[in-house]
Amino acid sequence: MSAEGFVSELIRRNVVRVAGVYGVVGWLLAQLSAFFENAFSLPSWFDGLIAGLLILAFPIALLLAWAADLSPQGLRRAPLAEPLWTRRALWPEFTILAALAVLIGVTAAPRTASPPSGEAIALSDPRGPTEKSIAVLPFSDFSEADDGWFADGLTEEILNSLARTPDLLVASRTSSFAYKDSAENLPAIASSLGVAHVLEGSVRRAGDRLRITAQLIRASDGFHLWSETYDRPVADVIDIQEDIAIEIASALETAMNPEALGAMVSSGTRSVAAYEAFLEGQALYARAMVTLSDEDWSRAREAFVRSARLDPQFAAAHFEAGLSWANTVNPAASSGDDRVDALTALDEASRYFEAAITLSDDPVRTLRYRAERASLLGALREAAGELEAYLERIPNDIQARFDLVELYQYLGAPAEAQVHLEQMEARAQPTGEHLNLLIQGYQWSSETPRAAELARRALTDGSRNAGLLYQAHRSLLWAGDIEGAGQVFERYIRLPDVQDDWTRFIPEMRQACAEGDRARAERAAAELAAIGETSGLWHAYSLLRRDDEIFALLQDLDRTAPPFPLIGFLIYPHFDPEPYPGLQALIERERIDPPRGEPIPFACPPAEIAQ
Structure with missing residues (x-):
């Protein structure tokens, strides 16, 4: 035929x-x-x-x-x-x-929906993302119980494990979690985050059984480089997390040999109860970064403390517990909590940092732990040296590099800060989070024009990232662009994450003062005073030129030894360290070139002029 x-x-x-x-x-x-x-x-x-x-x-x-x-x-x-x-x-x-x-x-075929408004900020190399780059998207939760924290915490720990691989660029936690429950297509998400690969998966927990699926996808063509389904007892969750991280790092052909890779991604505990508490802390911390809620910060701290108690040998849990305690008494941080006694918090932070350093068997992570302990003790130059050594080994850790930039800014060393800002920008992903860090870094390194340029990019790209818009608004005011700042402010206050607390009242006061409306700024200051948040009140009193109230607000923070709660204020050019003897002693010991208490260019006019 x-x-x-x-x-x-x-x-x-x-x-x-x-x-x-x-x-x-x-x-x-x-x-x-x-x-x-x-x-x-x-x-x-x-x-x-x-x-x-x-x-x-x-x-x-x-x-x-x-x-x-x-x-x-x-x-x-x-x-x-x-x-x-x-x-x-x-x-x-x-x-x-x-x-x-x-x-x-x-x-x-890949789906073709558009990425979320404002998340694609064009910072990345026009030649496209590096091949050894990945975003770990939040795993979907199909559990019978409300275990959303478990899926989120597992996602974060996989992300953190991969981030410790020296030659792998990993999208940050905040950037990846912006796509939680998103229906956007993977190529658009990868483009927005500046990565070549995406890891997605799901978690189903029923009784003592656990089912985890994971797929590594190449964004350019949707090809699945690796996938696996784990049907195991809950007791195997630590092995599953470590196995996923090793498989992903191997599939992307990182430079580490298998033995070193296994040590790098190790969770650091074999206690499932301690690991679950650690995952809960990770998930709550990520949520607090968005909500800026004292309650969420407190719950995250409690989870890390519980994890360290369940496994006293778990170095990472001790470190995160120490970091949580330290952040509660840093008024310059969003996690500052005036409800916590400063001396108690500093003692707890020091104790947990010491335990983390003693227990750690990872020399690279130990450098990070030692840097935080040195910073807590006011040994800023020692902390900078530890972070320099850490970044030699993990050069793509953007958050650690930003922390180093801040240390050099505390020390009054803008040239050193500039070096790492340029390295940050070279490695930054096109996300609102990284643009946020860069704006802050350039602003407090006396690079206001560059900070304002990046702030205008956030405006033209339609960003809806609250933290980014907060920083962009301030930078534009420092640059004298009151009209542009007003546009950012109007967009900012319409965001659902912005509540009636310092996150709203401080930008409102800045805009009102810049426009010469002292009465409006005074009303916002009264609302803020009712809340009683230290950092917010300092910003408010600085805008209103109430120097006596500033001293009364901060003098108690100078009585800790060292005055760790005041160190964060050294980043601001309008902060005057002169009235605080404890801080002055630290400035002399660390050879710091301190800020000079320069006036804020958009501060409110004096009361007699405003009238």
């Missing part, structure tokens, strides 16, 4: 039609099997079983189509060949094949 005759016979015996219909129906069944597996917590092999049965049945269906016809009398043997293409219309076959092609295209 000729080739033309064979094809004609396939069509005459309905083999082509059966193949097309089988493909369409099989595709629908495969989609339904995946849906039912997730919806009814079926075993992970269920959808694979359905796919296998469909594949096995396919040649049988084709053989039956060739050998028999379906008639009103049932199956009968197919008649012999008849004349070919002119016997009947072929549109049913072509229609079925076209439908099958459309279904294949829908399944294989």
Whole structure:
């Protein structure tokens, strides 16, 4: 039989039609099997079983189509060949094949929705992201109980493990979590975050069983470089997290050998209870970074403390507990909490940092721990040296580099800060979080024009990142662009994350003072005074030129030894350290070039002039 005759016979015996219909129906069944597996917590092999049965049945269906016809009398043997293409219309076959092609295209092609407004900030190299770069998206939670913190914490720990790989660029926690529950397509997310790969997955926890799926996807073409489904007891969660991190780092061909890689991604504990508490702390910390809620900061701290108590040998838990305690008495940080006694918090932070350093078996992480302890003790130059050594080994840690920039700014060393700002910008991803850090860094390094340039980019790109807009608004005011700052402020106050606390009242006071409206600024200051938040009140009194009230507000913070709560204020050029003897002693010991208490260019006019 000729080739033309064979094809004609396939069509005459309905083999082509059966193949097309089988493909369409099989595709629908495969989609339904995946849906039912997730919806009814079926075993992970269920959808694979359905796919296998469909594949096995396919040649049988084709053989039956060739050998028999379906008639009103049932199956009968197919008649012999008849004349070919002119016997009947072929549109049913072509229609079925076209439908099958459309279904294949829908399944294989990437989605084409737009990324969230304002998240794509053009900082990255125009040649595209580096190949060894990844974003870890928040894992979807399909658990029976409300275990959202578990999925979020697991995501964060995988992210943190990968971030410790020296030659791998990992999108930051805040940037990745902006896409939690997002329906955006993966190529758009990867482009927005400036990465070449995306890790996504899901978590289902039922009783003492855990099911975790993970897929590593190349953003350029949607190709799955690696995927795995883990059906294990909950007790295996630590092994699963470490295995995912190792597999991802290996798939992206990082430079580390397997033994070193395993040590790098190790969680540091074998206690499941301690690990779960640690994951809870990670999730709550990420939430607090968005909400700026004292309650969320407090709950995160409690979770880390609980984790360290459950496994006294867990160095990372001790470190995070110490960091949480230290941040509560740093009025310049968003996590500052006036409800906590400063001396108690500093003692607790010191104790946890010491434990983390003693227990750590990772020399790289130990450098980070030692830097935080030195900073807590006011040994700023020692802290900077430890961070320099850490960044030599983990150069892509943007947050650590920003922390080093801040240390040099505290020390009054803008040239050193500038070096690391340039390295930050070279490594920064096109996200609101990194743009936020860069604006802060340039602003307090006396690079106001560059800070304002980046702030205007946030305005033109339509960002809806609250932290970024807060910093952009301030930088534009320092640059004298009151009109541009007003546009940022109007966008900022409409964001759902901005509540009636210092995050709203301070920008409102700045804008009011810049516009010469002291009465409006006084009303916002009265609202802020009712809240009683130290950092916010300092900013308010500085804008209103109330020097006596500033001293009364801060003098108690100078009585700790060292005056750690006041160190954060050294970053501001309008802060005057002269009235605080404890801080002056630290300035002399650390050879700090302190701020000179320069006036704020957009401060409110004096009361007598305003009247």
